[in-house]
Amino acid sequence: MITAWRTREELAHQITLLAKQGETRRAIARALGVSRNTVRKLLDAHAAGREDVAQIAVVARPSRAPRPSKLDAWKPRVVALILKYADITAQHVFEILRAEGFTGGYSVVKLGVGLGGGRTARRCFLTPE
Numbered sequence: 001m002i003t004a005w006r007t008r009e010e011l012a013h014q015i016t017l018l019a020k021q022g023e024t025r026r027a028i029a030r031a032l033g034v035s036r037n038t039v040r041k042l043l044d045a046h047a048a049g050r051e052d053v054a055q056i057a058v059v060a061r062p063s064r065a066p067r068p069s070k071l072d073a074w075k076p077r078v079v080a081l082i083l084k085y086a087d088i089t090a091q092h093v094f095e096i097l098r099a100e101g102f103t104g105g106y107s108v109v110k111l112g113v114g115l116g117g118g119r120t121a122r123r124c125f126l127t128p129e
Contacts, residue, residue, distance in 0.1 A: 005032065012042045019043055070104035071112040078113060 005011040018028045029036040081093055090110040
């Protein structure tokens with residue numbers, strides 16, 4: 001029987017160490033000369049204290065400001081193209097912008113002009129902001 005504890009804190013520490021080593025609650029109680037209920041209460045209190053600390057210690061990451069799109073600088077030109085050609089496709093908008101010096105990709109243009117499921121480029125740039 002291990003009776004190397006003098007205070008409640010030392011007892012809680014011994015119980016926690018033995019539990020981490022894989023000892024059962026009954027074996028811990030027998031080794032330290034305390035009740036199984038005491039072991040249960042101290043282990044439950046330790047677990048609850050660890051949960052509280054874990055919630056405090058894990059701080060949410062700060063949200064970042066959204067990155068500007070390569071298409072943002074070309075928005076007026078895209079709007080002009082959509083207004084000029086009623087049934088222009090995102091591929092055609094992309095080809096025109098690329099010829100004028102746009103360095104972004106097709107998928108950026110496709111998402112930017114709002115061609116998620118339709119065929120003509122209208123929805124995104126013609127909506128009021």
